[in-house]
Amino acid sequence: MTTQEMTHGTAGQAAAGAGRPAGRPRSEKAEKAIIEATLDLIAEGMGVAELSIEAIASRAGVGKTTIYRRWSNKEDLVADSLATLKAPLPPVGGVSVRDDLITLLAAMQTEAGQDRTRCLMNIAMSDADRYPRLMGRFVKVAVEPRRKAVRDVVQRGVDTGELRPDIDVEVALASLSGAMLWHTKWGGVELTDGLAERIVDQVLSGIGPR
Amino acid sequence: MTTQEMTHGTAGQAAAGAGRPAGRPRSEKAEKAIIEATLDLIAEGMGVAELSIEAIASRAGVGKTTIYRRWSNKEDLVADSLATLKAPLPPVGGVSVRDDLITLLAAMQTEAGQDRTRCLMNIAMSDADRYPRLMGRFVKVAVEPRRKAVRDVVQRGVDTGELRPDIDVEVALASLSGAMLWHTKWGGVELTDGLAERIVDQVLSGIGPR
DNA sequence: CCGATACGCAACGGTGTCGTTTCGAAAGCT
DNA sequence: AGCTTTCGAAACGACACCGTTGCGTATCGG
The missing domain is CATH 1.10.10.60 (Homeodomain-like)
Structure with a gap:
């Protein structure tokens, strides 16, 4: 999709409509x-x-x-x-913001356990500086959809009043996703059960007094 | 410190107390x-x-x-x-939990902007799977001290009543540090001013209603 | 069938790194 | 002085990739 059709492309067939370039087609x-x-x-x-x-x-x-x-x-x-990486994001119920966030974070946790996703995450982290063009693309196809999914739910919460109207959506996003990212990378393997639920509930209620 | 003293070590000097191994010393x-x-x-x-x-x-x-x-x-x-990497963690005032958390997160943000720290972070993320032994060491000398610093402040808050007594300290830790990590990696460069403060305040107050 | 193109495969010369060895000089001790 | 060990430098043969080319075969259109 990027540098495809290097050899022929629009050339190859002699101005004959949409004909095949002649010869054995690429497999x-x-x-x-x-x-x-x-x-x-x-x-x-x-x-x-x-x-x-x-x-x-x-x-x-x-x-x-x-x-x-x-x-x-x-x-x-x-x-x-x-x-070519599709983003098979889990569907959210759309009923409760809390439930939807838990669904998304739990999916994120599951994905982080899979080799493919995990190593792609590693690439996103480590090769970001060396291949900025590549990373721009990667962020667009892999990171951004997920971020958007969480952001949409948070924004919906703000709109419907399930969340405070004055929160910083980006910071909320970072707190939720970042907490999961942090945990899957450096947190122990012990506390994985119900992790998504605990993160969401604690970010919702806050850790300050009362 | 690991495989040092391969050639001589305890050998080299002929059972003569703590003498030099003879010959030109290593530079x-x-x-x-x-x-x-x-x-x-x-x-x-x-x-x-x-x-x-x-x-x-x-x-x-x-x-x-x-x-x-x-x-x-x-x-x-x-x-x-x-x-050999020292962890020059910023001193915390020890007065307000909020202020101390902001100090630590702001330091984390500053460090993330420095080449040395940033690439070390990349290594921690990406080479973790391939060199587990190496990473165990790295986590011990670089990650753990910082995690402990934040955890100590959070725990202090719980003890003094500045934070709720029933919070999950590890999740709080992940929300705070993870939010900063997330932001320095994939967040835009636009919203960096007062980021530490905004994260801390929002995690403290929560995003839920009331 | 013929011409054209793509296929898998093997080989090319070139480069970079490996871990080892050899060398003459330097730096410590007795 | 004489002995020992380390130093930096250079070269070694071995290997892995590089990007390219040639070869015989496979698969299309005309």
Whole structure:
């Protein structure tokens, strides 16, 4: 989607409407395999810098040529791979703000336990400085939808009066998501039961007196 | 401190009390330079995996031999380097829990803006899975002291009645630190003024109604 | 069937890092 | 002085990737 259609593109067919470029068409299966292999390697803890084209090709059961034919560099390949990540966010009930927040945070906790998501999170943290363009894309497809989901619920709470009208939505967002992020990274594994519920309830009620 | 004293150690001097091992002593300056170079490279965004001994030696103005003589592998070197990191935590006034929390979070925010700390944080996030032993050490010297500082203040608040007696200290901790972490990573740069204060106040008062 | 293109595979020369070894000089001790 | 150990520097053979090229085969349109 980024640097696709390098070789032909709009060229290739001789001004003949929407005809095929002639010759053997590119294998969709190979493309999928390459992207899958890339995501797999990342999910196994590979940083973007250590990702080798050779490893990707080998894992995908594909020649290096096939990769170089489609992507001119590693960053583009990774960018396209990240772009295929769907965000299967859990549906929220829409009844109680508290319940919806718990649903979202619990989903976040579950996702954090999966290799794929966890290592993608790592990439988002560590490679953000080195590959800003890549990260802009990643944030857009992976972080932003989730942030938006939480923000929407919080905003709805403000509108309906379930939450105070004067709160800072961004800070609330950070307190909720950040607490879960913190816990999944550095908190012990002991206190995972009902964690989402405890976070939400405590952020709702506050820790100050009364 | 980890794999030190590989070559001689208790051996070297012939059962003669605490005598020198004879021969030219190891240069303390070289050792410091090596560790500094290691931390510098990490601070420049180098992941643990990409760290090359050659680069460290070159940066430190030292022969590779000197490094291999002291550390048998990269992980030990990094571990020892991390161990030298002091935690210059800001002193807290000890008067108001709110003020102390703001002080700590503001310090966290400041630190997050510095290259050294930021990249160390990245390492803590991304290399945690691949180098668990290394990370255990890192968490101990870098993460835990800061966590303890916040936890102590929160606990003090509970004891003195400045905070509710029934709160979950760990969750409070995660909400405060996590909110700051979240914001420094993915929050916009716009809302940084008075961020610590806003987080603390909102976590104190809660976002629920009344 | 023919021409065109993509496929997987293997090989190319080039580069960077590995961990080790050798070297002459330096720095400590007796 | 003589002995011992470390120092920085340079070179070693080995390996992993790089990005490219050539090869024989597979798969499309005409």
